[in-house]
Amino acid sequence: MNKSFTIIEVIIAIFVLIVGVLSVYAAIQQIVSYTHHSASRLTAVHLGEEGIEIVRNIRDTNWLGGVVWNNGLGAGAWEADYNTNQQLSDTYDGDFLKLEAASGFYGYGLGSRTNFKRKITITSVGNTLEVSVEVRWEYKGNTYGPITVQENLYNWYPDSSPSPPPPPPPPPPSDLTVNLESYYKLDEAGGNAIDAHGSNDGSVSGATQGATGKINDAYSFDGNDVVTLTSAITSGSDFTITAWINADTIAGGWDAICAYDGNHSFYNNNGKPSVYDSSRGGDLAHSNSLSVGTYSFVAAVITSTDGVWIYLDGVFEQVSTDSIGDDWGIQYIGARSGPGEWFVGDIDEVGVWTKALSEAELDELYNSGDGLAYPL
Secondary structure: OOOOOOHHHHHHHHHHHHHHHHHHHHHHHHHHHHHHHHHHHHHHHHHHHHHHHHHHHHHHHHHHHOOOOOOOOOOEEEEOOOOOOOOOOEEOOOOOOEEOOOOOOEEOOOOEEOOEEEEEEEEEEOOEEEEEEEEEEEEOOEEEEEEEEEEEEEOOOOOOOOOOOOOOOOOOOOOOOOOEEEEEOOOOOOOOEOEOOOOOOEEEEOOEEEEEOOOOEEEEEEOOOEEEEEEEEEEOOOEEEEEEEEEOOOOOOEEEEEEEEOOEEEEEEOOEEEEEEHHHOEEEEOOOOOOOOOOEEEEEEEOOOOOEEEEEOOEEEEEEOOOOOOOEEEEEEOOEOOOEOOOEEEEEEEEEEOOOOOHHHHHHHHHHHOOOOOOO
8 A cells, every 4th residue: 555645635635724724714804803893883882872971961951051951952963072061063974983092082083083983863853852873883994884872852841941030020009098088989979079988078069970080970060169078188297189180171270179278279270280388389380281171190299308299190290399388188179268269170089198199109099091999
């Protein structure tokens, strides 16, 4: 038996050896490729989860900062990294992420370029952000992926968006009955003028009852009429008279709305609501004029420390800085003592206070021109 190898046998042996080596090499290459792909897929999953967290962090930062919850999170495709905490501003254009060697973080600033690309897509639906993060990577000329991570982020605090501060609450309504001595609605169809607040009624002489008033009915005075109160209402300190008046004329003299005596009266002086007080030198007039044929709200406020004020349809005006010199009061409606200086027109809703009403209280009675019916 010939124990030497033939050339054919040698060739076959070499072939078998080469096939074995190539098989081992291919297996090793396959293992390396699988290992690389597994590592890349794991990295891609983490990069996808980080993309979701970037968007969530911006939403939470908005809440904590008191701004609109989805500020900086507009719909579209975006690039962002861990440094992004205020808004998404870089649209996706396929840039590769970089790896910072010192920190191990992926970003778009410093570091060496990796094979990974990340696209963050946001769709806004009401109080929901639908977030989808796609991560792709390249290896040996081929593109792999995407690995997709999706999550819906919600506005758990739908009222967290900033809004203008609420307006301050309106001040509580004034108690207009404090120091209110008498109130004459002048709604009677006949008989005495009834004091709706107190017991100081007035006798009616000549005035026509049942005229059209600002609130319900009124008294009409034709220049020779008067209501005389049973007792004069006086004060040595602060004093206020209010009324709604509809003057038939604004020229021709002094038409007393209310009066105490010949030295103290509240009247229409040639179209201007005025106070006559002999201790203050006579006539004290408002700068604005009444209108003929329509109701106006007027008030005379006499004070012991802040002079004299007159109110006309929302305008409160100081007409004297002198302090009160003697008693002020009211005994007559539609004329002064004597009587004389007759009023021509309609008078309604006469109120008398032994205090100085404030501008706010007078505004409340004026009620933007609609008046305020008794009880106040």
